[in-house]
Amino acid sequence: xxxxxxxxxxxxxxxxxxxxxxxxxxxxxxxxxxxxxxxxxxxxxxxxxxxxxxxxxxxxxxxxxxxxxxxxxxxxxxxxxxxxxxxxxxxxxxxxxxxxxxxxxxxxxxxxxxxxxxxxxxxxxxxxxxxxxxxxxxxxxxxxxxxxxxxxxxxxxxxxxxxxxxxxxxxxxxxxxxxxxxxxxxxxxxxxxxxxxxxxxxxxxxxxxxxxxxxxxxxx
Numbered sequence: 001x002x003x004x005x006x007x008x009x010x011x012x013x014x015x016x017x018x019x020x021x022x023x024x025x026x027x028x029x030x031x032x033x034x035x036x037x038x039x040x041x042x043x044x045x046x047x048x049x050x051x052x053x054x055x056x057x058x059x060x061x062x063x064x065x066x067x068x069x070x071x072x073x074x075x076x077x078x079x080x081x082x083x084x085x086x087x088x089x090x091x092x093x094x095x096x097x098x099x100x101x102x103x104x105x106x107x108x109x110x111x112x113x114x115x116x117x118x119x120x121x122x123x124x125x126x127x128x129x130x131x132x133x134x135x136x137x138x139x140x141x142x143x144x145x146x147x148x149x150x151x152x153x154x155x156x157x158x159x160x161x162x163x164x165x166x167x168x169x170x171x172x173x174x175x176x177x178x179x180x181x182x183x184x185x186x187x188x189x190x191x192x193x194x195x196x197x198x199x200x201x202x203x204x205x206x207x208x209x210x211x212x213x214x215x216x217x218x219x220x
Contacts, residue, residue, distance in 0.1 A: 008053025014038065017162055021073035022088060023049065026079050026101055032137050034070035036087055043068040046082075046178050048209050058103030066105045072119065074099070078126050079146055080081060081110075085117040085130070096120065096128075096146060106172040108150030114139055116155075120146075124175045125197060129155075131166035139163035140184060143177070143195055155199035160184045162203050163191040168220055178204075180218040189216035 011017050012054040038045050039060030046059040065195045071087030077098075086095045095110040111117065113136040120130040124174055128146040140158035143166065158164050164184030172178045177195050185191040185206040192205040200215040209216035 004072075006132060008051075009049060009055045011035070015060075015157070016047055016055065018044075020044070020069070020071050024074040024076055024082065024187070025074065026082075028101065029178070029217070032074045032082055032101070034072070034084060036069040036071070036117055042103070044070055044087075045207075046074070046084075046103055046105075048101070054203075058101075058136060059099060059105055061105075063065050065107065067097055067107065070097075075120050075122055075128065077122060077128075077149060083128060083148075085120050089116075090128060094153075096110075096150075098148075109146065109152045111152070112136075115142065115144070117144075118166070121169055121171060121177075123194075124171060129169055129177055129196070129197070131169050135167060141166045141178070141181070143169065143199070143201070145197065155197070156195055156201050158184065162201060167218075176196075180220075182219060190218050192218070 010113040018035050018037040020034045021034045023033045035045045043061040045057050048056045055071050067086045069075045069087040070084045071146045074082035082099050084108050095107050096109050098106045114134045115132040116135040117132050123129050132142045143156040145153045145155050163181030165182045169179040181190050187206050189207040190208045191203045195201040207216045208214045
């Protein structure tokens with residue numbers, strides 16, 4: 001807290017490299033994370049870091065049936081396992097997966113080009129929520145729900161008027177979710193929105209590029 005920095009671990013650039021997001025605290029007091037590179041296939045890893053900096057690779061992604069280059073931080077579920085999303089398209093599609101603290105990966109769902117998951121969070125109801133981008137270039141993206149068993153549901157599809165190309169989602173008061181889009185809205189420069197777990201969306205703010213104090217195209 002006083003600003004003194006201590007390096008706990010240096011990634012070796014071979015077995016483990018390019019961390020893809022923040023660390024997640026596990027129920028065992030250790031930290032867990034994903035990397036986009038490293039491992040025999042260079043498709044990333046799932047690793048554990050002890051508070052003293054001792055780092056252990058628990059799983060190396062192959063780019064095949066277990067996914068590739070996971071994106072963001074591991075999301076800890078109510079069951080103590082971690083959940084993650086692919087950062088690149090594997091031969092089977094975009095994957096959302098569960099990984100145990102020991103590194104055993106189970107793919108929960110595989111998605112096509114119209115659903116490139118960009119974020120994943122744990123909702124207050126124990127389900128997972130996130131936003132997806134249409135990598136085929138046709139649609140404007142969705143807000144989705146995923147049960148711990150892997151049942152996927154689009155709860156909202158963006159129409160442009162209420163935003164387009166969502167890129168982040170967070171939990172808010174009362175179980176509602178909040179997010180931003182990088183385009184769309186009444187001014188075409190993105191919106192801030194709230195959405196219920198049932199899919200009722202409200203635009204809170206439309207960004208206006210003509211007003212320099214307001215900003216435009218929010219990204220995170």
